[in-house]
Amino acid sequence: MSTLDITDVSFPPYVDQRPGTAGLRKKVSVFSQPHYVEMFTQAVFSTLKLPAGSRLVIGGDGRYFNSEAIQRLMAVAVANGVSEIIVGQHGLLSTPAASHLIRLRHAAAGFILTASHNPGGPSGDFGLKFNTPTGGQAPEHVTDEVFRISQQQTGYRRADLPHVDLSRTGITRLAGLVVEVVDPVADYAVLMESLFDFQRIADWLRAGHRIRFDAMHAVTGPYARRILVERLGAPLDSLRHAEPLPDFGGLHPDPNPIDAAGLVAESRGAGAPDLLAASDGDGDRNMILGPDTFLSPCDSVAVMLANVTRIPGYREGVPGVARSMPTSRALDVVAASLGLPCYETPTGWRFFCNLLEAGRIGLCGEESFGTSSAHCREKDGLWAVLFWLNLLAVDGRSLPGILRDHWARFGRHHYQRWDYVVPDAGRANELMEALRRLLPALQGTNPAGGIIDTADDFHYRDPVDASESAHQGVRLIFSNGARIVYRLSGTGTAGATLRVYLERHVTLPGEIVLSTPAALTPLGELAAQIARIAHHTGLSAPTGMI
Ligand code: G16
Secondary structure, rough: OOOOOEEEEEEEOOOOOOOOEEEEEEEHHOOOOOOOHHHHHHHHHHOOOOOOOOOEEEOOOOOOOOEEEEHHHHHHHHHHOOEEEEEEEEEEOOHHHHHHHHHHHOOOOOEEOOOOOOOOOOOOOOEEEEOOOOOOOHHHHHHHHHHHHHHHOOEEEOOOOOOOOOOOOOOEEEEEEEEEEEEEOOHHHHHHHHOOHHHHHHHHHHOOEEEEEOOOOOOOOHHHHHHHHHHHOOHHHHHOOOOOOOOOOHOOOOOOOOHHHHHHHOOOOOOOOOOOEEEEEOOOEEEEEEEOOOEEEHHHHHHHHHHHHOOOHOOOOOOOEEEEEOOHHHHHHOOOOOOOOOOOOOOOHHHHHHHHHOOOOEEEEEOOEEEEOOOOOOOHHHHHHHHHHHHHHHOOOOOHHHHHHHHHOEEEEEEEEEEEEEEEHHHHHHHHHHHHHHHHHOOOOOOOOOEEEEEEOOEOOOOOOOOOOOOOEEEEEEEEOOOEEEEEOOOOOEEEEEEEEEEEEOOHHHHHOOOOHHHHHHHHHHHHHHHHHHHHHHHOOOOOOE
């Protein structure tokens, strides 16, 4: 059999190829520099050292530069031992569908081309993340090694690969290479049907309940159409922005109350659908709303746990649960009531993967609109929507009714995230350093009606492989159930974003019904004062509150 010609290309290292919270994210203008994609891809393959004959999964969220990057990536992959590539039609795969496909097809690795919820288009962002055979994102020690190699390599290897047509499903053979273009939805839809009671959901919809799903012109459009409309029978007008577009139609594909304000408006007043939801660029995030109700992602995973055995795929329960450190402790309260372990991990879905892989947890969630289970190794937006639809269909109460009863039983964790966008990243770093130096003096003080029991910089020791991750966010935990957490975002592409996470656990009926801003504004002001946010950043108020 003939083989493709391989060329060694000399090129100096790019100094900025350090992966962040979820892969490498940069402006399109950075990614489209000569050899940028190839150099990063080479660093990944030099780290992974795949054996000849390896199988690779590739797919992306369809954003601008997706198709070009896939062709460039494939050429480097083939020169580095890959002989079989499974790629989504039109280069599309949602992040959870890619994770599932890696596992299902026993691939040696996967590349997901996405900058997640970041804006797209020529002036927007692009991203590349790579996953291991478990379907989960590469762990920190691997991404550290990729960065180290990226700083030392002097070029890359590429195969002389002709342009591969990704517009039709089917198999193409090219001199020893097999490229299989797959329907991006098919296997994922089968997986969802194995977990949820589709008949029950379809009956609930047929009984007149209404849903609204906003795909934000990103990758979940085809998934929602196939599953919600064609399989479950929701009317087509249940979908908004369902066609994937390279610039997301100018929308910011971030499912939160600010960027999905149109959906929030639809949830208000008489005639609101029974469930409203949005997903992000690559389909791993979810925001869920009910009539006049915003469902905090922290509450969502807690309610899921409280009801998990009512869902067919989870009848046996789960061995344990996990949340990222800044996520509210609503999940912990439910886990304690069930006698289950609840792990606290650093921000970043990859930290859940060891726990999932070891069978220690079966459900996990993050404040950043991420929820999922052991069915794949990424968070999963549409899965969360189906979970809630299944729950509504078997329960009979409305979404706000389920939530009210949950709070009455477990108390409510009022929760907010205040974001400060700081153009000069250096100033944000100085703030965090100053805060860390202040910690010993804060411990045991009583700044506003509550003693600070714990003032520390979160340090994680993975219970499975004993790996350590330091400086994962500053925590101030109060004796009265309040908590303030500070950390810098790891997903931005310019400047820095300081995230301040605020939480207060309340159990009295009068406090449960308080609006969240009323419950948390004093704590947010205290947080700003302690960290001297205005002094360090010049910002006297947050740039956004979620
Ligand atoms: C990524 C990670 C998430 C994490 C989030 C945090 O989300 O996959 O696990 O919670 O980043 O973002 P930040 O560092 O900005 O707070 P995604 O959806 O962007 O891949």
